[in-house]
Amino acid sequence: MLLTLLFLATVTAQPAPAPQAKPAAPPPAKAADVETCLACHSDRTMAVTLPSGETRSLYVDLETFRSSVHGTKIGCTDCHQDMMTVPHEARPFKSLREFTVAYYEQCKRCHFDNYTKTLDSVHYQATARGDRMAPVCVDCHGAHDVKPPQKPKSQMSTTCAKCHEGVFTVYKKSVHGRFLEQTNDVPGCTDCHRSHDVAGPRNIAWQRRTPELCRTCHENKTLMDKYNLSTAVAQTYVADFHGMTASLHETDPNRTVSVVALCTDCHGVHDIAKVNEPGSRVLRANLVKTCAQCHPGVSDNFPGAWMSHYEPSWKKAPLVYGVQLFYNILIPFMIGGLVLQMLLHFWRVVVNR
């Protein structure tokens, strides 16, 4: 009887996602499902010991589940499909990790697009290599307690920090990381690395897109005005040697590697600093060292060859501006004069005939 009810409950639960159902009043069918399971699983002492010696609590806190994103939308057996019979069949899991990994594919039944994205990720590459510690859905999102990932935004990054603690510590001190808790304006981990299809740091295609990544914010006028930052950084980069080469390598169909300074090569990656703070790599005092990463043995004058993202003007780079102005006047004057001379000559020749 109980089982029939449960079965009916699961089937009838599938269609008709009640539009804007009040969170306080979950669909009764789901409630039935959850209640059925919780008849046993509300027991706090319920646990199972795995062959690895690890203990897995089988207690489910109703309030935690109810307040999760799934709390009012799906029931226990939507994910735990293999738990339809009571008592449940014996499970072959030897360790906790084995159990978690086994549930990896459950999420794709609803979240198929995000699941397929994970197949392109560096995390999945590790899973495919047989690395059982590589994260699967629930490692980041949680299981019974799945929360909206971006509320607050900093949660995304603190989630990554669970494994990537070293990088996160460096990032937290950076000009972006320092303000992670205060504002949504600064990029967190996933803004650059992506989330489901997260790219590995040695993924060349993704590395080459670095200027594009930085541009998404640093060319956004509203955002940059708020912090009194220039939006010409990408454009001035592309106008110079490094940016020109990088942009041409990007459209070169025959090229797989590109050795040229990208934004992060000068500004740093996770430790990116405000340009004028003492530790900044692009501070005039540190610039020779920064250039020397690629151009060993350069003199103190060498960094001056880079106009620091400025457009040439009388104030900044007067020599460059002067030369440009000279040619802006000379070329039209020269070409205009020659064309006039040609036309006069031609006209005279025609008239003479």
Add this chain to the structure above:
Amino acid sequence: MTTYLIRFSLRQRVEHTLVMSFFLILSVTGLPQKYFDASWARWLINFMGGIDHIRQFHRFAGVSFTLLTAWHLMFAMGAVAAGRSPLSIVPNRQDFDDAIQMMRYYLGRTDQAAKFGRFDYRQKFEYWGLVLGAVVVISTGLILYFPILFTRFFPGELIPAAKVAHSNEGLMAFLVVILWHIYNAHLNPDVFPFDKTIFTGKISLERMHHEHPLELERIKQVRDIEET
């Protein structure tokens, strides 16, 4: 019976062919670098094997052009020093007078076209324009080739300034050649479709009479020339 004169020596003809080839290579590999953001430039760059290849071609042609220029100037200076050069390419007062007279002639203010010697003022202008332009592109090109070396002695701003000068000078040279030189050597009704003198070295007496009468007279004083 003489129907033509030898106007250019073999050395001059070879120099012209070389400078023409280098100029073409330098333009084709240089201009797409100046306008790399344009779609035609991107296409051309990818077509020629990518930016790194193009830079190598450009430097190779640039070094060749530098050697040719050095050779030409050394030869010319040697000839001047030995007193063997008639200095006929050096601009003088007469060229300004000629230019003004030709302007008046074109505008119909006088019926008398100026009479030219071995080189007319336009040819002198083009020659010295090339020499001067060569000095600019070669020096700035070397700065761009060896920025680390140059910034040991000069401020860093020299590098972007050299880039601006190099690319603009190159553009101007390209435009002058495309418009002015192509007109004078090809489209000019007097020589259309092709003035072959710089390749064969020969010029007809008729053209000498028409274009360089003073030079013809000078030659007649030292050599016996029968005109047909």
